[in-house]
Structure formats: structure tokens, C-alpha cells
Amino acid sequence: MDNSTPISILWFKRDLRLRDHAPLQAAIAAGRPVLMLCCFEPSVMADPNYDLRHWRFVHESLADLNRQLTRLSEQKPAENQDSDHEWLPFVFADAAAGNGAEHQPGRVWVFHREVIDVLTELAQQYRIEAIFSHEETGLKVTYDRDKAVAAWCRTQGVTWHEYQCNGVIRRLKDREGWPALWQKTMRSDQQHPAIDQLDSVSLDADGWFAAHRGPDLPAEFGLPDSRFQPGGEANAHRYLQSWVTERIALYGASISKPLESRKGCSRLSPYIAWGCLSIRQVFQAQLVAKEAVGFKGQFAAFASRLRWHCHFIQKFETEDRMEFENVNRGFDSIEKNNDPAAYKAWATGHTGFPMVDACMRCLMATGYINFRMRAMLMSFLTHHLFQHWKEGAVHLSTLFTDFEPGIHYAQTQMQAGMTGTNTVRVYNPVKQSHDHDPQGVFVKMWVPELQNVPVAYIHEPWTMPLLEQDMYDFHIGYDYPAPIVDLAVTAREAQRRLYSQRKNEVAKEEKDRILKKHAIPRTFADKKKPKEKLVAETPTSDEPEETVGVE
Numbered sequence: 001m002d003n004s005t006p007i008s009i010l011w012f013k014r015d016l017r018l019r020d021h022a023p024l025q026a027a028i029a030a031g032r033p034v035l036m037l038c039c040f041e042p043s044v045m046a047d048p049n050y051d052l053r054h055w056r057f058v059h060e061s062l063a064d065l066n067r068q069l070t071r072l073s074e075q076k077p078a079e080n081q082d083s084d085h086e087w088l089p090f091v092f093a094d095a096a097a098g099n100g101a102e103h104q105p106g107r108v109w110v111f112h113r114e115v116i117d118v119l120t121e122l123a124q125q126y127r128i129e130a131i132f133s134h135e136e137t138g139l140k141v142t143y144d145r146d147k148a149v150a151a152w153c154r155t156q157g158v159t160w161h162e163y164q165c166n167g168v169i170r171r172l173k174d175r176e177g178w179p180a181l182w183q184k185t186m187r188s189d190q191q192h193p194a195i196d197q198l199d200s201v202s203l204d205a206d207g208w209f210a211a212h213r214g215p216d217l218p219a220e221f222g223l224p225d226s227r228f229q230p231g232g233e234a235n236a237h238r239y240l241q242s243w244v245t246e247r248i249a250l251y252g253a254s255i256s257k258p259l260e261s262r263k264g265c266s267r268l269s270p271y272i273a274w275g276c277l278s279i280r281q282v283f284q285a286q287l288v289a290k291e292a293v294g295f296k297g298q299f300a301a302f303a304s305r306l307r308w309h310c311h312f313i314q315k316f317e318t319e320d321r322m323e324f325e326n327v328n329r330g331f332d333s334i335e336k337n338n339d340p341a342a343y344k345a346w347a348t349g350h351t352g353f354p355m356v357d358a359c360m361r362c363l364m365a366t367g368y369i370n371f372r373m374r375a376m377l378m379s380f381l382t383h384h385l386f387q388h389w390k391e392g393a394v395h396l397s398t399l400f401t402d403f404e405p406g407i408h409y410a411q412t413q414m415q416a417g418m419t420g421t422n423t424v425r426v427y428n429p430v431k432q433s434h435d436h437d438p439q440g441v442f443v444k445m446w447v448p449e450l451q452n453v454p455v456a457y458i459h460e461p462w463t464m465p466l467l468e469q470d471m472y473d474f475h476i477g478y479d480y481p482a483p484i485v486d487l488a489v490t491a492r493e494a495q496r497r498l499y500s501q502r503k504n505e506v507a508k509e510e511k512d513r514i515l516k517k518h519a520i521p522r523t524f525a526d527k528k529k530p531k532e533k534l535v536a537e538t539p540t541s542d543e544p545e546e547t548v549g550v551e
């Protein structure tokens with residue numbers, strides 16, 4: 001192929017799948033050879049929100065895409081595929097049966113360079129006619145990158161076709177009609193690319209590509225770590241299948257519990273965040289399963305969370321300054337503590353509160369903790385320690401394998417009480433421990449110092465009399481820290497300061513602005529529905545049902 005042959009570029013971003021992929025479908029339909037690429041960009045990898053755990057997941061997901069494409073190009077018949085890919089024939093049966101013999105599905109070319117540099121150098125080799133990708137609602141670093149790519153496309157005469165990502169809509173002024181648009185997207189046909197017709201551009205692997213792909217990626221990206229969820233579309237479908245056919249039964253009883261949620265929640269979040277699954281695929285899978293397996297209430301609660309996913313990202317899409325600034329400017333004048341020692345105790349899991357410490361350590365080791373405990377961690381930092389949310393938000397981003405900027409920053413602001421529109425929820429970690437880990441099993445799993453502490457004291461080890469501390473050879477302040485704050489005092493003080501801050505004029509004006517921009521207007525029918533039902537079926541509020549009530 002010479003440089004006068006027009007080609008299309010399929011740019012994989014946070015959409016690491018081959019199914020329900022509108023840009024790939026459109027790139028194939030455009031009829032030109034397609035060059036599929038993905039870039040590990042040094043500028044994005046240097047962003048403080050990211051960590052090895054994210055890039056390992058992306059690396060695994062890309063390896064999975066290339067494994068699938070290799071199998072398709074080898075035209076292996078469905079029955080010969082190993083159990084690793086037993087789900088593959090489901091979508092690609094035609095290609096696997098040999099209908100795509102004329103075309104090589106090829107591979108995704110993975111660079112370790114800025115995308116703009118890759119595009120510039122590719123443009124010297126090929127006539128790039130168009131770029132196809134999903135719209136990304138990302139951090140400032142990727143937003144700026146996308147603006148640079150758009151400018152590059154304009155100067156080069158390249159058309160950049162961007163496709164809606166999940167239920168998030170660009171350039172929306174307010175939320176009038178948003179729920180109906182979301183439903184329409186979720187119920188519309190999936191956009192499966194005709195992979196058997198993909199005419200893939202093949203770069204010279206040992207020549208041009210080797211010279212231009214950039215430095216080797218860090219070796220750890222390629223080393224699996226079994227403590228974390230593995231990346232890839234194949235794994236995503238496995239989690240989805242086991243969720244909708246079996247694990248859904250556990251949802252209601254597990255959602256709030258740090259231990260039980262590890263199996264009894266879907267655990268689909270990293271696959272959704274990195275695009276190994278689209279929200280539409282998940283929504284439609286649960287619609288089908290609901291008819292087959294029942295558990296309608298559990299499925300309804302799950303479906304409402306799929307909508308929250310897009311609802312929160314939509315907020316960030318509309319107001320991305322919340323990565324750096326208080327969403328309600330009326331809180332800019334609030335004075336927060338600046339206590340590095342307290343922050344460090346929180347960030348490393350040494351606060352003296354077993355549930356806080358167990359959750360943080362579990363998160364550090366495995367990349368996952370359930371919603372309620374995420375909210376509790378943020379509440380502990382911003383309410384009980386009264387520290388600013390910013391540093392803590394970045395710390396948690398690096399720990400969540402499922403880090404999704406839109407959900408993360410919108411949730412952080414809400415949990416920290418920075419919206420001025422939601423109830424301030426100050427979580428009591430002792431109560432959470434009693435309610436959701438009564439025997440201290442989870443706590444002991446992650447805070448081994450507490451191994452010998454009797455259940456009677458596991459939630460508040462500092463209440464253990466000295467005599468018993470001697471008896472169990474466990475000493476507060478020596479084997480495990482004394483609590484770093486007095487919860488009753490800090491909870492009261494946080495509520496007082498946050499609510500009094502809401503009274504300033506800027507906070508009030510901002511509240512109105514925020515509601516106008518981000519809240520989903522209630523319809524008359526919604527207003528007549530009982531609250532619980534409303535939350536499950538048509539959430540007009542931001543507040544996940546499991547946090548209703550004072551904590």
C-alpha cells in the first residue's frame with residue numbers, strides 16, 4: 001500500500017472491545033482499509049490519577065483484542081476454540097466459519113507515544129482520510145489532547161468521526177428529556193462491527209512500526225496480578241454472564257457489605273470504565289436475564305445504577321472543572337484542615353478505625369471496594385478529618401481499577417458535601433462496621449494487627465480494658481493506633497460547618513445553578529410514586545438508595 005491509498009484510522013480509547021462498537025462498525029462500512037491503533041501516551045500516564053493497575057488492565061484488554069483478531073484471521077472453526085473463548089462464536093460465528101476468508105482482521109497496533117506524534121508520522125506513510133473513535137469524557141489531560149487532535153485533523157484535512165459513548169450526550173444544556181434519551185440508547189440495536197469485512201492495514205512490524213512505536217512499555221504492564229480483576233473483553237463477558245445468571249440473586253443482601261459485595265455485586269465496573277463492555281450490552285443482558293431468571297427487584301436496582309453511571313458522567317461532561325474546583329463555588333471560602341499526618345493515616349489505612357483501615361488496605365491490595373465503603377472513606381477524610389477532597393480524590397483514583405473520571409469526581413464532590421444540593425452524609429465508621437461486618441471477618445482479613453482482638457471489641461478496639469489488652473497481647477497505641485479523632489465531635493462539627501456554609505449568598509445562587517444544570521426534572525408521574533420505587537426505577541435524585549438515612 002503506498003501513501004496515496006486513503007485509509008481510515010480506528011482509535012481505541014476507553015472502548016477496548018470489538019462488539020457494540022459504533023466507530024469500528026462505521027470505519028469498516030466506510031470501505032477503506034482500517035488501521036486500528038491504541039496509544040499508551042506518556043502525558044496521560046503521567047497524570048497523577050493513574051497507576052500501574054490501570055495500565056496493566058488496559059494492556060490485558062489490548063492483548064485480548066489481539067488474541068481475538070488472531071483467532072479470527074486463523075479462521076479457527078468454532079468447535080476448536082478452547083474454553084477461554086467459548087463465548088466468541090456467539091457474535092463472530094460467521095467470520096469464524098470462514099466467511100471472512102478474503103480479509104485479514106489484522107491487529108491493534110499499540111504505541112507508547114503521544115497519539116498526535118503517531119498520527120503525524122503515519123500521515124507521512126498513508127493518506128489518512130478519516131479517524132473514527134468514541135467521544136471521551138475524560139480528565140483535563142485527555143480533553144486537551146483531544147482538542148489538539150481536532151486541530152491537527154483540521155490542518156491535515158482529516159475528518160474525525162466521534163460517536164456517542166454510552167448514554168452521555170455532548171453539548172447538553174440541561175437534563176430535560178435526558179432519561180428518555182438514555183432509555184432510547186439502551187434499547188436501540190447494538191452496533192456490531194462486521195469484523196469479517198474488516199480490511200486491516202498491516203504495518204511493517206519489524207521495520208516502520210518497530211522504529212516508530214516508542215520505547216518498550218514497563219515490564220510490569222505485562223505481568224498479571226491475580227489480586228486484581230483481569231482486563232479484557234473475554235473476562236468482561238464472563239463476569240457479565242455469571243452476574244445475570246447467578247450472582248444477581250445475592251445483590252440486595254451484599255451491596256452494602258465490604259466482604260459480600262465482592263461476589264454479590266456485579267463487579268462489572270472496570271469492564272465498563274475501560275469499555276470492554278458498553279452500558280447498552282449490560283442493560284440488554286439484564287433485560288433478557290430478568291425474564292429468564294426472575295429477581296426483578298434486584299435487576300431493577302441494578303439497572304438504576306447503570307443509569308447513574310451515565311448520569312454522573314453526564315455531569316462531568318457538562319462541567320468538567322469539578323476535577324479541580326468545588327462544584328458549588330460558595331464552598332471556596334470554607335476553611336479546611338491541613339494536617340499531613342492525619343491525611344497519611346487515612347491514605348495508608350492507619351486511622352485507628354478498623355473499618356476505615358480495612359477498606360483502604362483492601363483497596364490498595366485489590367483495586368476494589370463497594371460503593372458504601374467508598375463513600376465512607378471520602379466522608380472520613382472530608383468530614384471527620386475535615387481535609388480538602390482534592391488530594392484524597394486523586395489517591396482514590398489511583399487505587400480504583402475502575403477509575404472513571406466522570407463518576408469519580410462527581411461522586412467525590414457529592415460525598416464531600418461540595419454540591420450544596422444533597423444531604424450531607426457523615427458516615428460513622430463504627431456503625432458501618434457493626435452493621436456490615438458484625439463478626440469482624442473483613443476487618444481481620446485486612447488489618448492483621450487485630451487478629452487476636454475478640455469480636456466484642458473488634459469495632460472499637462480502643463475500648464478494650466487494659467487487663468484484656470494484656471491478656472490478648474494487644475496494646476492500643478502500640479500494636480494498632482488509637483483513633484485519630486473523636487467521631488461524635490467531628491461529625492457534629494462537620495455538619496455545622498457545611499450547613500452554615502450553605503447559607504452564604506454565593507452557595508445559594510450556585511445551588512440553583514447546579515440544580516438547573518444537573519438535576520433531572522421530575523415529571524408529575526414521578527412525584528406521585530413512592531420514594532423507594534422512584535429511586536429504583538426513575539432516579540430523579542443523585543442519592544443512591546443505600547445511603548438514605550443518617551449514617
Ligand SMILES: Cc1cc2nc3c(=O)[nH]c(=O)nc-3n(C[C@H](O)[C@H](O)[C@H](O)COP(=O)(O)OP(=O)(O)OC[C@H]3O[C@@H](n4cnc5c(N)ncnc54)[C@H](O)[C@@H]3O)c2cc1C
Binds near residue numbers: 272306403415
Ligand atoms: C467517592 C466515590 C468514587 C467513585 N468512583 C468510581 C469510579 O471511579 N468508577 C466507577 O465505576 N464507580 C465509582 N464509584 C461508584 C461505585 O462505587 C462503583 O461504580 C461500584 O462500587 C462498582 O462496583 P460494581 O460494578 O460491583 O457495582 P454494581 O452495584 O454492580 O453496579 C453496576 C454498575 O453501575 C454503575 N454504578 C454503580 N453504582 C454507582 C454509583 N453510585 N454511581 C455511578 N455509577 C454507579 C457502575 O458502572 C457499576 O459497575 C464511586 C463512588 C464513590 C462514593
